[in-house]
Amino acid sequence: YNNIITSPRKEGELDGPKEVHIILLDNNRSQMLSDPHYYRALSCIRCGTCLNHCPVYDKIGGHAYLSTYPGPIGEVISPQIFGLNKFSPMLDLCSLCGRCSEVCPVQIPLAELIRDLRSERVGQGRKSVVGTDVTTQNPAEIKAMAQFASLATNPSKWRFVLSLAGVFAPLGKVFAPFVPLLKTWVKYREFPQISGGLHKKVSQMQGVIYE
Numbered sequence: 089y090n091n092i093i094t095s096p097r098k099e100g101e102l103d104g105p106k107e108v109h110i111i112l113l114d115n116n117r118s119q120m121l122s123d124p125h126y127y128r129a130l131s132c133i134r135c136g137t138c139l140n141h142c143p144v145y146d147k148i149g150g151h152a153y154l155s156t157y158p159g160p161i162g163e164v165i166s167p168q169i170f171g172l173n174k175f176s177p178m179l180d181l182c183s184l185c186g187r188c189s190e191v192c193p194v195q196i197p198l199a200e201l202i203r204d205l206r207s208e209r210v211g212q213g214r215k216s217v218v219g220t221d222v223t224t225q226n227p228a229e230i231k232a233m234a235q236f237a238s239l240a241t242n243p244s245k246w247r248f249v250l251s252l253a254g255v256f257a258p259l260g261k262v263f264a265p266f267v268p269l270l271k272t273w274v275k276y277r278e279f280p281q282i283s284g285g286l287h288k289k290v291s292q293m294q295g296v297i298y299e
């Protein structure tokens with residue numbers, strides 16, 4: 089922000105403050121400024137364009153961002169000011185559609201910075217953000233993503249698992265409401281239909297039998 093303020097009232101002047109106190113709050117901004125990457129967020133002029141173009145902010149409004157900095161710029165600023173360990177969940181609000189980066193008049197690469205903060209959160213960044221410690225990393229999530237990466241980079245394993253998933257998905261639909269990690273999720277959503285693989289073949293066979 090830029091503020092133009094007057095000095096204390098001079099001798100003989102009728103108007104103006106008797107005293108002026110200036111309190112500068114750093115709030116980790118010096119740290120942001122020294123970061124070769126994240127310093128760009130400090131160019132923000134608070135025009136609000138990124139908020140108005142963000143499809144997520146459009147639906148959920150400003151209070152969901154839990155600080156005075158809502159929208160895409162809030163997702164970049166708040167974790168750095170208040171700590172990544174406290175504000176990292178807000179990074180999940182972003183769909184990384186990139187509209188904010190396109191419309192920002194001072195060309196802050198917001199989507200890129202949000203993605204980098206996500207890397208910091210799981211310990212793959214430079215650990216340059218305040219509050220980046222082990223408490224932000226979920227060991228189960230790290231293990232699950234490592235397993236997923238090993239499957240997704242091996243085509244034969246991937247096809248095999250997908251064919252099994254196609255067979256067991258209908259069972260998942262039945263049992264998901266009783267599985268602790270899944271039950272809240274399926275309370276509000278349909279269990280996904282997985283097509284292809286054995287499931288498709290079984291359906292085709294069923295089709296032939298019914299015909």
Ligand code: SF4
Pocket residue numbers: 131132133134135136137138139161191192193194195196198
């Ligand atoms: S569009 Fe850019 S300058 Fe405007 S509020 Fe968002 S980040 Fe700040």
